[in-house]
Amino acid sequence: MVILESRFHHIKALLARLRLDSSARLVVLVDKDGQQIAVHGELGDLDTTSLASLAAGNVAATGGMARLIGENEFPTLSHEGEKESIHICVIGRVLLLVVFDDRSSLGLVKLRSKQLSHELARVFAEIEKESAAARANSSLPFNGITDEEIDSLFSPA
Amino acid sequence: MTFINYASREINCKIVYYGPGLCGKTTNLQFIYDSTAAQARGKLISLATEADRTLFFDFMPLELGTVRGFKTRFHLYTVPGQVFYEASRKLILKGVDGVVFVADSQEERMDANIESLYNLEENLRTYGYELMKLPYVLQLNKRDLPNVIPTDELTTELQRKGEPVIEAVASTGAGVFDTLKAVAKQVLTELRKA
Ligand SMILES: Nc1nc2c(ncn2[C@@H]2O[C@H](COP(=O)(O)OP(=O)(O)O)[C@@H](O)[C@H]2O)c(=O)[nH]1
Ligand SMILES: [Mg+2]
Numbered sequence: 001m002v003i004l005e006s007r008f009h010h011i012k013a014l015l016a017r018l019r020l021d022s023s024a025r026l027v028v029l030v031d032k033d034g035q036q037i038a039v040h041g042e043l044g045d046l047d048t049t050s051l052a053s054l055a056a057g058n059v060a061a062t063g064g065m066a067r068l069i070g071e072n073e074f075p076t077l078s079h080e081g082e083k084e085s086i087h088i089c090v091i092g093r094v095l096l097l098v099v100f101d102d103r104s105s106l107g108l109v110k111l112r113s114k115q116l117s118h119e120l121a122r123v124f125a126e127i128e129k130e131s132a133a134a135r136a137n138s139s140l141p142f143n144g145i146t147d148e149e150i151d152s153l154f155s156p157a
Numbered sequence: 158m159t160f161i162n163y164a165s166r167e168i169n170c171k172i173v174y175y176g177p178g179l180c181g182k183t184t185n186l187q188f189i190y191d192s193t194a195a196q197a198r199g200k201l202i203s204l205a206t207e208a209d210r211t212l213f214f215d216f217m218p219l220e221l222g223t224v225r226g227f228k229t230r231f232h233l234y235t236v237p238g239q240v241f242y243e244a245s246r247k248l249i250l251k252g253v254d255g256v257v258f259v260a261d262s263q264e265e266r267m268d269a270n271i272e273s274l275y276n277l278e279e280n281l282r283t284y285g286y287e288l289m290k291l292p293y294v295l296q297l298n299k300r301d302l303p304n305v306i307p308t309d310e311l312t313t314e315l316q317r318k319g320e321p322v323i324e325a326v327a328s329t330g331a332g333v334f335d336t337l338k339a340v341a342k343q344v345l346t347e348l349r350k351a
């Protein structure tokens with residue numbers, strides 16, 4: 001997947017809006033393979049890389065359960081804790097993850113996530129086209145990378 | 158699937174360590190974790206049972222450095238080896254960019270190696286990947302044990318396509334970084350022709 005700079009800023013703006021509208025602590029966008037795409041909100045020392053990977057694992061596992069009982073996928077997942085909670089909304093090949101506390105509620109987060117999901121689906125349809133185009137016209141940054149450049153990653157500076 | 162972000166100038170790739178139960182996959186990651194500077198790696202997440210067997214996966218992000226202004230990050234995953242974890246094993250392979258097959262060199266684990274390798278090819282195929290086309294390394298682990306099969310015999314039996322074969326003792330770290338380097342290099346080389 002290739003994310004161009006302008007798209008990234010657009011996504012960040014959408015996440016910022018969702019966070020505000022849902023009074024959430026944090027909003028993370030994750031690729032279904034577990035890569036974090038963008039994050040917005042009160043990060044603190046939260047390890048969002050691990051959160052992204054575990055969220056993708058969680059969605060993959062519940063998706064597996066869904067198929068066993070004859071469903072295709074569970075479109076949303078939520079986990080409610082004593083103080084902090086998580087809501088995940090599956091939008092095509094990305095996951096919209098919202099972390100919230102008692103400043104918000106599951107109902108509100110669900111509603112706002114759903115409202116944003118249509119716009120995010122459109123954005124990711126564009127990203128998919130752009131990724132395919134970048135591959136097709138060989139404009140990726142590593143094109144023509146040399147063995148020396150690759151080796152340099154492994155030799156201590 | 159390799160993930161390229163032009164705004165944060167990052168490239169992320171996913172590498173999966175595959176192999177039979179107890180062959181040393183988690184030990185590979187643990188060694189990489191223990192010998193990498195804190196700023197180059199994230200947390201090592203282990204979803205394990207009480208008996209310390211990998212239940213779902215181990216995960217660790219690792220930053221290698223910068224090429225052409227892009228931070229290169231590898232997300233390392235292991236799969237659970239036991240046969241009954243088939244469903245979760247399959248899930249981890251989704252979107253994989255490179256695979257390390259960790260073979261257990263002990264004589265009595267030969268059948269388990271063959272079964273796991275066959276299982277890998279089958280699971281890859283369900284996602285439309287071909288092992289033959291994927292960046293891939295074969296690690297022969299536990300070379301320190303007394304009852305191991307000679308490496309040339311293991312290679313004949315397990316090598317699929319002329320992939321690099323690396324002898325290792327993951328518990329002491331021997332061969333662990335050579336393995337990672339061999340697979341990472343292939344993944345990056347793939348990006349050259351992308
Ligand atoms: N002697 C020896 N033991 C090893 C080696 N690599 C791993 N082990 C041990 O084998 C056991 C299983 O390793 P683990 O990494 O948990 O296997 P996994 O199921 O593939 O994740 C552990 O007790 C390790 O310490 C090795 O190269 N030599
Ligand atoms: Mg393990």
